[in-house]
Amino acid sequence: MSTTWELNDDDKYALLELLPRATSVAQLTIGRTYGGIRTVGFPELKSIPFDEADIKNKVKKVAAAVRAVAQKQEDPTTLDTAADVFETATSITKTRETWATVAEPAFKSLRTTLAGADAELTDKQEELLSEIEELAENITGDKDAQQKARSWAVTTIPKFIYIDEYPDLAGHQDIAAYIQRKSQSQLNDSDKNFEKLCKVAGLDPEGLQTLLGQNDHETRNQLVNRASAVVTAEIKRLWKDRALKIRFNLDAHHLDTIISDPTSTYDVEINLNERSRGFQWFFAFYIAFSADTDGGHAENAVILLDEPGLYLHAKSQSDLLRHFDVDFSNQILYSTHSPFMVPTHALDSVRTVNIAEGAGTTVTNDPTGDAKTLFPLQAALGYDLAQSLFIGPNNLIVEGVTDFWIMSAVSAYMIETNRTSLNPTLTMTPAGGAQKVSYMVALLTSESLNVLVLLDTERDSKATKAELLKSRLIREQNVVFVSEAFTPTPNEADIEDLLDPAIYESLVTESYSAELKGRTLSLNANIPRIARRIETGLSDLGIAFHKTRPTRLFLKKMASEPEKILSDQSLIQFETLFELINSRLDKQVSRGNKPFEV
Template sequence: MRLESFRVWNYRSINDSGEIAVSRITSLLGRNESGKSNLLRALHSLNPIDGFEPLKPIKDFPRHRRLEECKEDTPVLSTTWILDDDDKETLLEKLPRATEIFKVIIDRSYGINRTVSFPELKSIHFDDALIKNKVKKVAAAVRAAAQKHENTSLDTAADAFEAAASVTTVCETWATQAAVAAKSLRTALAGVDAELTDKQEEMLSELEDLANSIASDKDALQNAKSWVISSIPKFIYLEEYPELKGYQDISTFLQRKSQNQKNEADKNFEKLCKVAGLNPERLQEHLSQNDHETRNQLANRASAVVTAEIKRLWKDRPLKIRFNLDAQHLETIISDPTSTYDVEVNLNERSRGFQWFFAFYITFSADTDGGRAENAVLLLDEPGLYLHARSQSDLLRHFEDDFSNQIIYTTHSPFMVPTHALDSVRTVNIAEDTGTTVTNDPAGDARTLFPLQAALGYDLAQSLFIGHNNLVVEGVTDFWILSAVSAYLSEKGRTTLHPELTLTPAGGAQKVSYMVALLTSESLNVLVLLDTERDSKTTKEELLKAKLIRDQNVVFVSEAFVSPPKEADIEDLMDTAVYESLVQESYRTELNGKTLQLNANIPRLAKRIESGLSELGIPFHKTRPTRLFLKKMASEPENVLPEQSLEKFEALFALINERLDKQLVRVSKPFEG
């Protein structure tokens, strides 16, 4: 089974989280104290690895509500699961009418019970009119046989059958009565050696099959639900890195193990031994036999196995793992190989970041490589918190490449945001009146969205040198709008930006020169798209004066107009009424009860909006109407991009493509040839 979505109610900071879609790897992004951990804890409670238990109202029920409101049946969690082919086959064996079941819903409340439902399960077809018609025909056939055999007992049996099998008010009651009556009828027919015609026999068999299926369905349904409960993947919740000591006393460990008194560190030491291929009992046995050579060979092999994996996964710098056996003790030593010598340090003395990564690798490798977590859902609270930024990115790749498990993790780090799979990011917000809520599309306040914005910015910066042909635009909203419109025009088979052109937002007009210098220093083809206004013209002059770019490689937005205006932004390519409506909708709360007055004498639309909002004491952020524009582009593009706007964008794209084509026929360096 694969988790498709979940929803949390009445749990700590959560009144109603909303439906949360789940991918193979899902990131819950939110600021501190937004309730991210509570979402994981609630989900974990469905089937924890240590066993299902009732929740504790005093601890888990929202503190701002009266404790008397919390009952055993107060809902906490609803989960929707997708069945794989094997699941569907097993379910069909348990419940024959589950032929069209692809999903199952599993809920839990504060009590000890979990409930299962099949949203796609169709009820048994029960047509009372058709049933009564068949019953009458069968009864009539039996009465005819009674006359033929001159047997009154058949008449009596036919009457009893019709009376019992014609009562169809409650299908379960009918099934019980009809099954008994049909059996009696067959006994009566056999008693006088009477037979029904094939058609009559078929109708009686259909009635019997229907009665038997209804009668057995209750138990079959219960068996199916019990099977579902037993098949729920285990949830493993990790909020701190597991305790894994760098110095182990094997003898003491074995003693505690024999007395069934293992602590958490002992359990994690067992996992280390499993991953490394070490057997503590055998190590002690070789020690008692003074077979130090074999012990050292085993330790050496284990060191090589773990070192190979750590080198593959830990990208910060190459490290070597060595397991050193000293009598009763096993020491885990980490070294930084250099060209001349190795600096060896005990695991306990390494950075917290590496200790977390090493413990995470050991414990989950042990559990997912044929261990108890092989079919588990991993719930990770702020994984990699102590890791360097690049190492956090490596951890994400580790999740994707080395796990088949579903993983749901929380973060507020930009480097744990999967920018290549933003559809797997869920934003977690908290408000005083609604509590913790989750949106499947990025939404929230500035603090909530900052890691996402930072991640996108970082990802763009890291990918600058991937594209050989670059179009530098002033800001991220320009990037959003141009990318979305170009993609839409591509779907329509119309003029789009050149497919080999990489859009690069500079982060503001004042940073365009720096971005161009950075790109041209790598001998990349660079075009610049600037708003048409005084500062942008100054930027062009600076670029030309510094010989960073040719005159033809600078494009102004106004050049997309048939009659070029003196000033224009990207937003001026959009329909004025459409953009104003986007502003009204995205600023609905701030504008409640207020009238936005726009000065038609201000030439640029965005500046006109900014001035009007400023008079009302409202700061203007272009990202707000632009995000709404992107949302509407996904659902109603024709309403935000009328034909006149499309033609302006097409004109701009055609101009940019023309300038790029001219650049491509030149030699690679900007001022050669």
């Protein structure tokens, strides 16, 4: 396994202290084999400059300078000999390491001889000697410096804490027994979890026992009441299922964690041990990780969780996700099969894990895999989509998911480039086909929401419009056809026709490259809609056409090279469509909830 790490400014400074030449290093790689051997690499580390011709030239100049100084001596033999030995030793340049190993003692010998002869070089000559001397020192010391840097890297990366079994937190604690086991260094897992509870709640078990011995029950009760208020406030913030109250109850040597529902009729108090398995898990998780990440051993750790929230129902799993986002500075990685643990607000953080017999286990941020792998993601998106239907007061219904993808991506690009985009208050919803648009319109208008419909221009869509108007579900001006973005207006048009036909064809050929290998896709120019032309052309080759494939590729290229996907003409047509939709929305909003009044 190999990982790549980015260095912050403090990391870079620490690295330079150990490896001064790492001025260009902003990343490092750390790997580990199954045998536990770690490897560290600095891919951006530049090699030490080593110019053989330049070195020989400087060596000759230094040797000549020494010989010139020798002529000023009564006995020049010593310095002449030293110059010859120096030049011979430092001219061996087979490899930088060989040269540096031989040159370093030669530098020391020459300096000793010069000092013994009370001879000095000029400043310029001394600078030349120092340059190649420093080069030799850097080369010979580089191996040790890199090793120190590698050791630093291994000790500096965050700890990884993997958790598959989550802590149990007992609702009944014997403080005296706990203190005794602690004095004997015999704490069990339950005791350690109790310590975490006390840390989060601000309780001191030893202090409580001391107060018990002094019969100071009032102070003890004040302390646990304050702790109860602290924990209750946090649980109310985190646990959205219902407002619960936490009370710590002292009974001599024992501390009980009592949970009650203050909104219930009788406000019955129940020990934590008797609460639902889901709440016990959530409470224990909150206590354990609050303690461990706030000055504890997991403060700067990367936390790896296996199936967190398994005992929680859907709404509480969403609360857990918010807990991850808001209350932890740690990086958290977790596995899940639950669609409610998929952060649909941050899909770029989602990875799918696939296991194949030939390829083994692969993890990717592309939404790929078999049905079992993708089901949680699909279900999460479907749930999020269903929830979003009633969030926005203004809604735009499109026929299919590919229409939704294209419109959303292009509108986002328009915002980035300061062009006309869809009104940001519009909630766009794919109906799943023209036949289902009427049901979606009926559903939304029943909630007194503003509804617009965008339809492809073809026979089924025109029938859909007629049905909507006949049922008086929507005003005629609230139905927009894609063809209205064109001048002149064509008889038929899909969302895909807003794209350059050649570009859309290239998306198809690339996304179907495996099926089209060695085959030619022929398109009938007499078919008015590009998607229909593609479908017919592929059908002639015995290939089924799915618009999602080129559209996925469209989304990918929109993220990396949108200017190559959207021609100037396409931008004009999308802007025309967006302006039309926005103006129809403005008229609808100005009328309020009276769709059929002028």
